[in-house]
Amino acid sequence: MKSAVFLGIWTIGSLLPGCLFDEPLKHDLGVVPQPLDDGWEIATPESVGLSSDSLARIHEVLLSEDRFVGSLGMLVIKDGKLVWETYLRSLADRDHYHHLQSATKSVTALVFGIARDRGYFPTLSQGIVDLFPEELVGLDPLKGTISLQQLLTMTSGIAFDNLDFDLEMYTFHHADPLRYILEKPLYAAPGVRYYYRNADPQLISYALQRRTGTSESALAASWLFSQLGISDWYWQADSDDGVTIAGNSLHLKPRDFAKIGQLVLNQGQWAGRTVVSKDWVEQMTQSQIQSDFHDANGLPIPYGYYWYVLPNGFAAWGNGGQYLLVDPAKQLVIVHIALPDTAGLDGSQLNQFVELVHELL
Amino acid sequence: MRRGQGHTRALVALSVALATATASAGSPSSHALSVGVDLGYRSVRDDLIVPLASSGPSLGFGARFIGKAGPGLLDTGIRFEFGALFDRYAHPAAGVMHALRLGYLPIAARPTAPSDWSLALGPVLVWETDVLWLRNWDDAHAYWMGRRYLGLAVRSWRALGGAWRLDLSGEINLIGFESRPPAYRLQNEDPLTQVAFYFEGVNRDATFGSLFDWQALRLEADLSRTLGPRGRLAGKSLGLEARFAHTASPAQAFVFELNFRYAYVWDLP
Numbered sequence: 194m195k196s197a198v199f200l201g202i203w204t205i206g207s208l209l210p211g212c213l214f215d216e217p218l219k220h221d222l223g224v225v226p227q228p229l230d231d232g233w234e235i236a237t238p239e240s241v242g243l244s245s246d247s248l249a250r251i252h253e254v255l256l257s258e259d260r261f262v263g264s265l266g267m268l269v270i271k272d273g274k275l276v277w278e279t280y281l282r283s284l285a286d287r288d289h290y291h292h293l294q295s296a297t298k299s300v301t302a303l304v305f306g307i308a309r310d311r312g313y314f315p316t317l318s319q320g321i322v323d324l325f326p327e328e329l330v331g332l333d334p335l336k337g338t339i340s341l342q343q344l345l346t347m348t349s350g351i352a353f354d355n356l357d358f359d360l361e362m363y364t365f366h367h368a369d370p371l372r373y374i375l376e377k378p379l380y381a382a383p384g385v386r387y388y389y390r391n392a393d394p395q396l397i398s399y400a401l402q403r404r405t406g407t408s409e410s411a412l413a414a415s416w417l418f419s420q421l422g423i424s425d426w427y428w429q430a431d432s433d434d435g436v437t438i439a440g441n442s443l444h445l446k447p448r449d450f451a452k453i454g455q456l457v458l459n460q461g462q463w464a465g466r467t468v469v470s471k472d473w474v475e476q477m478t479q480s481q482i483q484s485d486f487h488d489a490n491g492l493p494i495p496y497g498y499y500w501y502v503l504p505n506g507f508a509a510w511g512n513g514g515q516y517l518l519v520d521p522a523k524q525l526v527i528v529h530i531a532l533p534d535t536a537g538l539d540g541s542q543l544n545q546f547v548e549l550v551h552e553l554l
Numbered sequence: 555m556r557r558g559q560g561h562t563r564a565l566v567a568l569s570v571a572l573a574t575a576t577a578s579a580g581s582p583s584s585h586a587l588s589v590g591v592d593l594g595y596r597s598v599r600d601d602l603i604v605p606l607a608s609s610g611p612s613l614g615f616g617a618r619f620i621g622k623a624g625p626g627l628l629d630t631g632i633r634f635e636f637g638a639l640f641d642r643y644a645h646p647a648a649g650v651m652h653a654l655r656l657g658y659l660p661i662a663a664r665p666t667a668p669s670d671w672s673l674a675l676g677p678v679l680v681w682e683t684d685v686l687w688l689r690n691w692d693d694a695h696a697y698w699m700g701r702r703y704l705g706l707a708v709r710s711w712r713a714l715g716g717a718w719r720l721d722l723s724g725e726i727n728l729i730g731f732e733s734r735p736p737a738y739r740l741q742n743e744d745p746l747t748q749v750a751f752y753f754e755g756v757n758r759d760a761t762f763g764s765l766f767d768w769q770a771l772r773l774e775a776d777l778s779r780t781l782g783p784r785g786r787l788a789g790k791s792l793g794l795e796a797r798f799a800h801t802a803s804p805a806q807a808f809v810f811e812l813n814f815r816y817a818y819v820w821d822l823p
Binding site: 289532534 | 597601604643692693738740741745810
């Protein structure tokens with residue numbers, strides 16, 4: 194009897210707090226971009242030949258409480274004009290920078306490309322032993338043969354799982370983080386197998402700093418962001434040696450993220466100036482290897498230099514649903530931002546987003 | 555022995571040790587130590603990450619010492635709770651709460667008849683932290699409400715006849731420090747695997763505030779029965795506790811829970 198009373202009270206008590214809280218995940222905050230002094234020309238979808246009905250269908254999905262639940266916002270740029278912009282949780286998301294997660298890698302590829310254009314890296318076949326001779330002392334000589342090209346295509350062979358990488362590099366302290374990465378074992382000979390790892394772009398960041406004497410984030414500020422009018426951003430550095438974290442951790446505002454896409458769409462040109470060479474943009478966005486991510490048909494998505502190659506163009510993709518889609522034929526750039534550290538939520542796979550916006554592509 | 559059992563035993567032992575240490579620090583004429591287990595239901599929402607409640611059962615352990623000290627009661631305790639929570643999408647979450655409290659409650663009303671209520675009220679110092687981890691929504695960061703405050707505690711009790719006694723108590727914050735995560739999480743990861751984070755990290759960047767800024771409220775009813783002479787084991791109690799916490803900075807966050815507590819009470823010399 195006592196047990197039954199206890200259980201009854203507990204059940205009633207359980208229902209009370211369980212029913213107390215829940216607010217809508219998303220809100221309809223409009224889709225019309227507001228003019229800001231940020232360099233973007235505003236236009237209507239119809240004026241550039243986009244269907245408002247198609248955009249409305251996309252908006253309906255984004256507003257759903259069951260689909261793309263981590264979504265924060267989406268932007269559409271056509272013919273260089275911002276024509277559609279929506280935020281799902283707060284308009285403040287427009288004016289604050291967001292973690293791009295692994296889309297950071299795509300910006301790393303751009304910074305590296307500019308460094309290459311400027312002569313810091315004459316050849317991509319260069320082995321890292323030339324860059325890190327002291328750090329490689331006493332390690333497997335095969336590691337010294339890892340080339341820049343292999344680092345840019347995730348084929349270094351260094352076995353450093355991404356979950357371990359984030360935990361060990363950002364939580365723990367190391368006297369020499371570069372050596373710590375290089376000491377990891379090889380899962381395969383360099384160049385043999387694609388294996389998506391943050392360690393590879395991190396070595397690119399070390400290469401940039403070693404060759405130029407400047408951190409990657411400072412290079413980006415000087416060579417890239419300032420050229421595009423991007424002034425409010427954040428890029429985390431390793432707390433031990435100050436080297437920019439190249440595989441993720443760049444934070445940009447959504448409209449500034451779109452500028453990265455527009456720059457690539459323009460093949461490196463911005464406001465009449467060459468920011469990065471057309472040659473590099475073409476190399477970076479053409480298939481170099483098959484990734485271990487799959488499209489809606491289960492086929493591997495081709496991978497360039499930290500950019501995914503799509504049938505209609507190419508994409509930067511970060512965890513949680515940070516997307517930057519570029520369709521050169523349609524002169525289209527699409528940005529989607531989402532909660533950055535989600536796991537397993539709907540809408541966090543590139544093929545899901547491509548399916549969402551397929552009417553525009 | 556499984557690891558979980560080891561941790562639990564260690565925690566209970568720690569609770570008893572701390573409460574006993576507190577008991578021996580003073581010299582009240584009589585005092586009692588209670589050690590109990592809580593079974594509860596908790597609902598937590600932190601709009602910093604997502605405006606959805608995560609709710610579910612919680613299990614807690616605690617020890618409490620109440621002793622006479624001068625014209626009042628010394629009331630101190632330690633609690634640890636773990637909740638297995640789920641949101642409406644059935645995404646799992648973990649909610650951890652740990653608390654230390656130390657109160658001194660001068661007796662304001664003494665009974666003149668057996669059916670009268672006694673009353674004591676006074677200040678209480680509380681260090682209480684609620685930590686929420688929502689794996690699907692943010693697997694890199696914790697969300698917390700860390701509070702260190704001076705509050706007001708009140709306790710009232712009366713005999714119910716025979717060996718039974720009813721205690722009612724309440725507590726509310728007045729002023730203190732609150733720690734919350736920043737509105738935008740720039741650091742890549744919280745050190746979730748490091749125990750120190752749950753004590754130090756969740757108390758960083760605390761800001762001073764009052765009841766008007768954030769609220770921590772606790773109400774409790776305990777029905778206890780005195781046992782016959784059984785050595786120092788003086789009685790058993792069944793308690794019902796409701797706890798509510800709220801803050802609006804940098805975004806709304808709530809904790810609401812109901813706990814049922816079963817405790818053993820020992821007389822201490």
